[in-house]
Amino acid sequence: xxxxxxxxxxxxxxxxxxxxxxxxxxxxxxxxxxxxxxxxxxxxxxxxxxxxxxxxxxxxxxxxxxxxxxxxxxxxxxxxxxxxxxxxxxxxxxxxxxxxxxxxxxxxxxxxxxxxxxxxxxxxxxxxxxxxxxxxxxxxxxxxxxxxxxxxxxxxxxxxxxxxxxxxxxxxxxxxxxxxxxxxxxxxxxxxxxxxxxxxxxxxxxxxxxxxxxxxxxxxxxxxxxxxxxxxxxxxxxxxxxxxxxxxxxxxxxxxxxxxxxxxxxxxxxxxxxxxxxxxxxxxxxxxxxxxxxxxxxxxx
Amino acid sequence: xxxxxxxxxxxxxxxxxxxxxxxxxxxxxxxxxxxxxxxxxxxxxxxxxxxxxxxxxxxxxxxxxxxxxxxxxxxxxxxxxxxxxxxxxxxxxxxxxxxxxxxxxxxxxxxxxxxxxxxxxxxxxxxxxxxxxxxxxxxxxxxxxxxxxxxxxxxxxxxx
Numbered sequence: 001x002x003x004x005x006x007x008x009x010x011x012x013x014x015x016x017x018x019x020x021x022x023x024x025x026x027x028x029x030x031x032x033x034x035x036x037x038x039x040x041x042x043x044x045x046x047x048x049x050x051x052x053x054x055x056x057x058x059x060x061x062x063x064x065x066x067x068x069x070x071x072x073x074x075x076x077x078x079x080x081x082x083x084x085x086x087x088x089x090x091x092x093x094x095x096x097x098x099x100x101x102x103x104x105x106x107x108x109x110x111x112x113x114x115x116x117x118x119x120x121x122x123x124x125x126x127x128x129x130x131x132x133x134x135x136x137x138x139x140x141x142x143x144x145x146x147x148x149x150x151x152x153x154x155x156x157x158x159x160x161x162x163x164x165x166x167x168x169x170x171x172x173x174x175x176x177x178x179x180x181x182x183x184x185x186x187x188x189x190x191x192x193x194x195x196x197x198x199x200x201x202x203x204x205x206x207x208x209x210x211x212x213x214x215x216x217x218x219x220x221x222x223x224x225x226x227x228x229x230x231x232x233x234x235x236x237x238x239x240x241x242x243x244x245x246x247x248x249x250x251x252x253x254x255x256x257x258x259x260x261x262x263x264x265x266x267x268x269x270x271x272x273x274x275x276x277x278x279x280x281x282x283x284x285x286x287x288x289x290x291x292x293x294x295x296x297x298x299x300x301x
Numbered sequence: 302x303x304x305x306x307x308x309x310x311x312x313x314x315x316x317x318x319x320x321x322x323x324x325x326x327x328x329x330x331x332x333x334x335x336x337x338x339x340x341x342x343x344x345x346x347x348x349x350x351x352x353x354x355x356x357x358x359x360x361x362x363x364x365x366x367x368x369x370x371x372x373x374x375x376x377x378x379x380x381x382x383x384x385x386x387x388x389x390x391x392x393x394x395x396x397x398x399x400x401x402x403x404x405x406x407x408x409x410x411x412x413x414x415x416x417x418x419x420x421x422x423x424x425x426x427x428x429x430x431x432x433x434x435x436x437x438x439x440x441x442x443x444x445x446x447x448x449x450x451x452x453x454x455x456x457x458x459x460x461x
Contacts, residue, residue: 028387030409031330032311032339033379040376098330247333 009153013049016155019163022091031247034088042081052295053080062216062299063289078290086128086244086291093131094163098248102135106254109238113254114140117194118235120226122258123242124202124281125293128250130164132242133198135252137171145190146198147183147225149205150176177208177223184225191233198240199226202281203298213274215282218299227273231260237273239280243288255280310335313448314440326451343416346437348375349430350419386411417441 010017056076092098104110123129133146151157161174175183187197204210204223211224230237236257243251260273285292309329310316320326355367390407393399399407423434
């Protein structure tokens with residue numbers, strides 16, 4: 001059976017058209033055109049990406065308890081605006097290799113990660129995680145395998161994979177987190193070979209193996225893959241986030257690694273690691289709620 | 302990427318002022334304040350230019366609605382203009398012009414040129430929109446003068 005191309009699908013909110021537009025803009029638009037363009041594109045997506053907008057508002061109601069719904073709509077606008085800025089700047093970095101500046105919070109952990117013989121970078125849909133992988137590969141001259149949730153649009157997925165690999169100049173390899181067990185074995189092998197694997201650990205999508213956890217006092221489902229891998233391969237998990245703090249200016253936030261001890265009680269060992277990760281994630285999301293690009297409802301009601 | 306924290310600028314005038322204060326005159330595209338000011342200013346000039354075509358005879362609510370709608374129409378116009386500019390630049394490059402500078406810098410010249418043409422037209426109208434147009438033109442002229450000074454000082458290109 002052949003797949004019929006959906007011509008209008010490319011213009012959908014998560015369609016490839018917008019990714020191509022960003023690439024075009026990176027090459028053709030001067031940087032001083034961006035602010036007004038970002039405001040209007042954010043307005044456009046604020047109205048047309050209704051499921052994402054509603055998800056942000058619902059998540060913010062829990063992240064910022066006591067906040068009003070009206071204010072959370074404004075905060076959702078701010079979050080979408082930050083998303084527009086980060087994906088625009090990722091495109092600029094990928095295509096123009098323009099100069100970006102950054103500051104590192106937790107430099108000793110980043111150095112440790114750069115020298116680690118096999119480690120997991122646990123991150124979130126926050127700030128410019130794509131830029132972060134490219135930066136890591138550039139700074140430490142090491143390969144990094146980035147595991148992502150599959151994109152709903154096939155063309156967007158192809159474009160995104162190509163973009164990330166191009167930004168990382170061959171040092172960033174992309175794997176998609178699907179239900180298959182093959183990827184787990186592949187990642188385990190990579191970790192045992194001393195590679196760095198980056199996984200987004202703030203939401204479990206699709207049929208990936210999940211673990212129940214508590215975040216901001218509410219139940220959430222998180223992927224348990226990173227914790228199982230860390231336990232089996234006996235490698236540390238480095239919580240790492242990239243937050244945008246200004247025009248082409250980023251903060252790389254690295255936390256002390258989470259080490260999972262194998263006590264023989266697998267569930268307890270994993271729960272311990274998940275608990276530590278949730279504490280860090282909670283702290284970071286509370287601080288950078290406007291850059292938490294959780295466009296699906298995270299919290300179980 | 303760099304870990305540098307030095308304030309640097311894109312436009313010639315702040316770059317020239319930076320050199321007077323011992324800073325760098327090298328062009329950079331990472332100054333958010335500069336980007337916002339230029340972006341809002343060029344949008345405002347375009348908005349005021351098109352706003353003059355809204356009939357003054359409209360009622361209060363239809364007038365307000367027209368001005369709100371105009372904000373989006375000006376944005377759509379700017380998207381179209383930027384796209385057409387990119388085609389013009391490609392054509393000029395085929396003809397041997399603008400080959401030594403990136404497309405986005407050539408686009409910057411066309412954006413400033415278009416906004417300046419609109420501002421010149423606004424000048425004749427009087428009122429506060431003419432004041433804003435005058436500020437835009439003075440800023441463009443000062444920027445061009447600064448670009449010329451930078452070019453004489455250190456061989457920098459004068460097209461910014």
